[in-house]
Amino acid sequence: MTSWRKRATVLLFLLHAVLLSACWDRVEIDQRGFVAGVAIDKEPQREETSQKQGKAPEIVGTYQMLVPSGLRSGGKEGGSPGAAFFNMSVTERSIMALSARMAAKTSRTPYFEHLQVILLSNEAVKDGRLDFADILDFFLRNNEMRRDINVLIADGDAKRLLSVKSMNESYPAAYIDSAINNYKKTCYMRPESRIGYVHEQILKNVSFTIQKISAYEDGISLTGAALFDSHHRFVAFLSGSETGGLNFLKGDVKGGVVETSMDDDIIDFDIERATRNIKARREGDNFKFTVEIEAEGTIGKSIRKLDVAKLSSIRKMEDLFAKEIVQLSEKTIRTLQKKYKKDAIGLGMHLYQNKLMSWEELSENWEDGRQLFADATIEVKAEVNIRRLGNINQSERR
Amino acid sequence: MNHWEYDDNKIEAKELTITVSSMIIGVGILTLPRVLAGTTSSSDGWISILMAGAFAVTIAVLLGKFAGLYAGGTFFEYVRSLVTKPVAIVITGIMCVYFMLFLAYEIRAIANISKTYLFDRTPAEYIGLMFLLIVGYAASGTRIGLLRLNTMFFPIVLVVTFLLLFFSNSIVNWADLKPFFVTDVKRLMVGAKDSVFSMLGFEVILFYTAMMKRPKEAPLAAAVGVVIPVVLYVLIYLICIGTFTPWALQEIGYPAIELAKEVKIPGEFFERTESIFFTIWIMTIFNTASMALDIAVHLAHSIVRKGKRIHFVAAICPVAYLICMLPKNVIEFALLGEVISYMGFLTIGMTLCLYGVAAVKGMIK
Numbered sequence: 173m174t175s176w177r178k179r180a181t182v183l184l185f186l187l188h189a190v191l192l193s194a195c196w197d198r199v200e201i202d203q204r205g206f207v208a209g210v211a212i213d214k215e216p217q218r219e220e221t222s223q224k225q226g227k228a229p230e231i232v233g234t235y236q237m238l239v240p241s242g243l244r245s246g247g248k249e250g251g252s253p254g255a256a257f258f259n260m261s262v263t264e265r266s267i268m269a270l271s272a273r274m275a276a277k278t279s280r281t282p283y284f285e286h287l288q289v290i291l292l293s294n295e296a297v298k299d300g301r302l303d304f305a306d307i308l309d310f311f312l313r314n315n316e317m318r319r320d321i322n323v324l325i326a327d328g329d330a331k332r333l334l335s336v337k338s339m340n341e342s343y344p345a346a347y348i349d350s351a352i353n354n355y356k357k358t359c360y361m362r363p364e365s366r367i368g369y370v371h372e373q374i375l376k377n378v379s380f381t382i383q384k385i386s387a388y389e390d391g392i393s394l395t396g397a398a399l400f401d402s403h404h405r406f407v408a409f410l411s412g413s414e415t416g417g418l419n420f421l422k423g424d425v426k427g428g429v430v431e432t433s434m435d436d437d438i439i440d441f442d443i444e445r446a447t448r449n450i451k452a453r454r455e456g457d458n459f460k461f462t463v464e465i466e467a468e469g470t471i472g473k474s475i476r477k478l479d480v481a482k483l484s485s486i487r488k489m490e491d492l493f494a495k496e497i498v499q500l501s502e503k504t505i506r507t508l509q510k511k512y513k514k515d516a517i518g519l520g521m522h523l524y525q526n527k528l529m530s531w532e533e534l535s536e537n538w539e540d541g542r543q544l545f546a547d548a549t550i551e552v553k554a555e556v557n558i559r560r561l562g563n564i565n566q567s568e569r570r
Numbered sequence: 571m572n573h574w575e576y577d578d579n580k581i582e583a584k585e586l587t588i589t590v591s592s593m594i595i596g597v598g599i600l601t602l603p604r605v606l607a608g609t610t611s612s613s614d615g616w617i618s619i620l621m622a623g624a625f626a627v628t629i630a631v632l633l634g635k636f637a638g639l640y641a642g643g644t645f646f647e648y649v650r651s652l653v654t655k656p657v658a659i660v661i662t663g664i665m666c667v668y669f670m671l672f673l674a675y676e677i678r679a680i681a682n683i684s685k686t687y688l689f690d691r692t693p694a695e696y697i698g699l700m701f702l703l704i705v706g707y708a709a710s711g712t713r714i715g716l717l718r719l720n721t722m723f724f725p726i727v728l729v730v731t732f733l734l735l736f737f738s739n740s741i742v743n744w745a746d747l748k749p750f751f752v753t754d755v756k757r758l759m760v761g762a763k764d765s766v767f768s769m770l771g772f773e774v775i776l777f778y779t780a781m782m783k784r785p786k787e788a789p790l791a792a793a794v795g796v797v798i799p800v801v802l803y804v805l806i807y808l809i810c811i812g813t814f815t816p817w818a819l820q821e822i823g824y825p826a827i828e829l830a831k832e833v834k835i836p837g838e839f840f841e842r843t844e845s846i847f848f849t850i851w852i853m854t855i856f857n858t859a860s861m862a863l864d865i866a867v868h869l870a871h872s873i874v875r876k877g878k879r880i881h882f883v884a885a886i887c888p889v890a891y892l893i894c895m896l897p898k899n900v901i902e903f904a905l906l907g908e909v910i911s912y913m914g915f916l917t918i919g920m921t922l923c924l925y926g927v928a929a930v931k932g933m934i935k
Contacts, residue, residue, distance in 0.1 A: 195692075196689060196691040196692040196693070196696075197688075197689045197690055197691050197692055315686050315687055318831055318832070319828065319831065319832055320832060320834075368814070368818070368832065371818050371821075372814065372815045372817060372818040375815075375817035375818050375820075375821065376815065376817045524749070525745065525748035525749050526748065526749065528749045528752055
């Protein structure tokens with residue numbers, strides 16, 4: 173009895189060793205193909221054939237894969253310039269299929285946990301047949317992905333942007349990703365558009381903007397924004413100054429410079445922080461909005477004729493900067509109301525959050541139908557506070 | 571080998587509180603924010619949670635009072651003395667099945683979630699089996715050991731969850747909570763019903779009060795034990811709304827885990843917050859599952875009154891495993907969850923009836 177028991181116990185332990193020691197999910201780190209950036213373009217040539225066959229248009233996906241050994245040795249030192257990464261493109265009808273095809277082409281399986289940026293060509297999202305939400309679906313659904321991947325809309329070819337010279341970073345996706353955070357230094361850039369944010373905007377059925385990326389000399393430029401309507405269709409790109417106005421209107425300004433002229437000379441205001449406050453009043457079926465913008469910061473550049481130590485000259489400058497901000501914002505409002513009729517400022521959302529009764533009554537006719545947004549009266553008021561003068565009063569004595 | 575014997579196998583009021591809280595906090599809260607975002611508008615789900623909380627606290631106090639009546643004895647014996655033996659067997663049997671289903675549900679849930687977020691290729695069956703084996707091991711030990719394990723895990727769970735909520739402050743957009751009070755009462759009630767589902771489990775008072783030093787403290791301890799998860803649920807819910815907006819929250823499978831994925835702890839040292847969150851959440855689900863098994867075993871044992879605990883563990887585990895693998899997909903699985911929740915209501919209803927019988931028979935002083 174005892175010996176039988178002992179044997180059974182030993183057998184059980186051996187069985188444990190066989191059955192319990194396993195690891196389905198083990199993938200060595202050098203087997204993974206870390207995807208740092210994805211660019212999606214539309215396949216231009218075969219567009220017509222697929223249209224005839226009634227199939228979804230084909231897309232070109234470009235993955236930027238990292239080479240860990242190239243990163244370790246300091247990237248570009250010694251080896252060839254592209255040693256830290258390589259780009260690979262394939263053509264397919266869906267993004268999932270792209271990944272599968274990609275796996276067949278590389279030695280390493282694509283691994284998305286460290287994906288930083290997704291670049292979508294405006295050609296790909298402009299076409300109604302290739303739905304914007306459908307493109308993002310894969311990135312939202314796959315659980316390797318995080319909701320803080322940055323989405324950017326490329327002006328033109330997106331693929332090309334993944335092979336720009338990456339200044340100061342070891343691969344282009346990292347270059348783009350760190351440039352995204354510079355919205356704290358300029359107001360001509362939108363704040364980062366995380367894929368989670370984009371998902372929220374799509375579900376809210378509101379117009380929204382996404383950061384724009386374009387090639388600039390041999391690097392990139394992120395000024396401007398891509399405007400999407402409430403059916404998440406790409407409408408147009410907003411220019412840099414229109415984006416600046418939008419940032420003021422949405423209260424997204426985290427820093428940057430406002431430039432205006434004073435006595436035929438240029439003066440600069442370095443914004444430290446800006447807030448905005450919206451007031452809405454209903455007049456019949458029309459709405460009157462008052463957007464109050466308050467900005468504070470330092471003088472970035474003064475002019476020699478001016479004695480900034482005087483309170484009167486500070487006041488004068490403040491007024492000029494405020495006027496500039498109002499002009500910038502009003503230009504954006506004109507563009508959005510008259511040209512595109514899209515409420516990217518989020519005034520509809522403001523009504524939903526604060527004037528629910530009127531909003532439920534009118535939401536159908538806000539952008540569509542009677543287009544109440546385009547007829548709304550929007551007044552912008554700005555107040556600028558110059559808190560500090562910088563290190564010096566004057567650079568030159570009169 | 572010397573076994574250390576505690577001088578008494580009794581628990582204090584605060585240990586009962588922790589037991590109730592650990593039992594309630596399980597897989598429910600991982601999905602509750604999504605469910606509430608679907609049934610209520612804007613951020614009004616917190617009212618539903620509070621309503622459900624008030625309901626649960628009331629029931630918990632009543633159950634605590636009932637459990638105080640048979641301190642020292644077992645549930646089955648007391649019910650037998652109240653109603654006849656066959657009725658007692660049926661009632662105890664239903665409860666035993668309920669806790670077994672509860673166990674099955676937790677196992678499948680942990681298998682599903684682990685497969686989604688941790689083990690991409692490991693079959694869910696194996697994840698569930700491993701978890702069940704460990705739970706079975708825990709439940710075949712002493713009951714008091716299980717409760718002390720709760721006491722050990724629970725503070726860790728609370729601290730990590732609160733840290734997570736604290737650090738999520740930077741990604742929450744508080745304006746998304748507006749507008750307030752826009753949901754009608756009917757939908758609030760539906761939300762409250764959904765919230766009660768993820769508060770079930772406080773019935774454990776019925777079975778652990780017997781182990782208390784001073785059973786009179788049970789109702790209060792149970793009430794506090796329910797309030798802790800309610801507060802936690804409201805916070806997690808509001809922060810989920812603020813992070814994802816009500817629109818996106820409806821579409822996110824496991825909002826609480828997604829929240830952990832979004833949170834960035836400053837300093838770049840902890841890049842994967844969700845792995846810490848996941849670890850501690852498996853701990854609390856382990857607590858819930860092992861207590862459910864323990865009670866199922868205890869009830870079966872009290873009816874049969876023969877054999878050892880381990881025999882019952884060995885009998886119940888395979889059944890629970892088979893049940894948990896029955897649902898083919900997540901939708902069927904959600905259906906199983908609903909069935910179990912209604913069964914939970916049934917057990918509560920039965921117990922309240924028994925309390926009524928005890929009152930009629932004049933057994934309550």
